[in-house]
Amino acid sequence: MKKTRRMAYSRRIREPGFMRSDLPGDANLDGSVDASDFNVWNSNRFRPDAGWCSGDFTSDGAVDVGDFNI
Numbered sequence: 661m662k663k664t665r666r667m668a669y670s671r672r673i674r675e676p677g678f679m680r681s682d683l684p685g686d687a688n689l690d691g692s693v694d695a696s697d698f699n700v701w702n703s704n705r706f707r708p709d710a711g712w713c714s715g716d717f718t719s720d721g722a723v724d725v726g727d728f729n730i
């Protein structure tokens with residue numbers, strides 16, 4: 661199962677302009693959700709102009725508690 665997710669990740673990041681993971685919370689796009697992803701979210705929390713790789717997992721343009729709860 662994990663290998664399948666990583667394969668999906670690898671396929672998606674090759675598509676131009678598409679920088680997000682199939683795995684909710686995977687900010688650094690490494691195929692797992694761990695302390696590194698929390699650190700990304702924590703470093704960018706309350707940032708208003710964010711994207712997936714900054715911790716905006718809900719795609720509302722801000723890094724907030726909604727993203728933390730993912």
Ligand SMILES: [Ca+2]
Nearest residue numbers: 686688690692
């Ligand atoms: Ca990750």
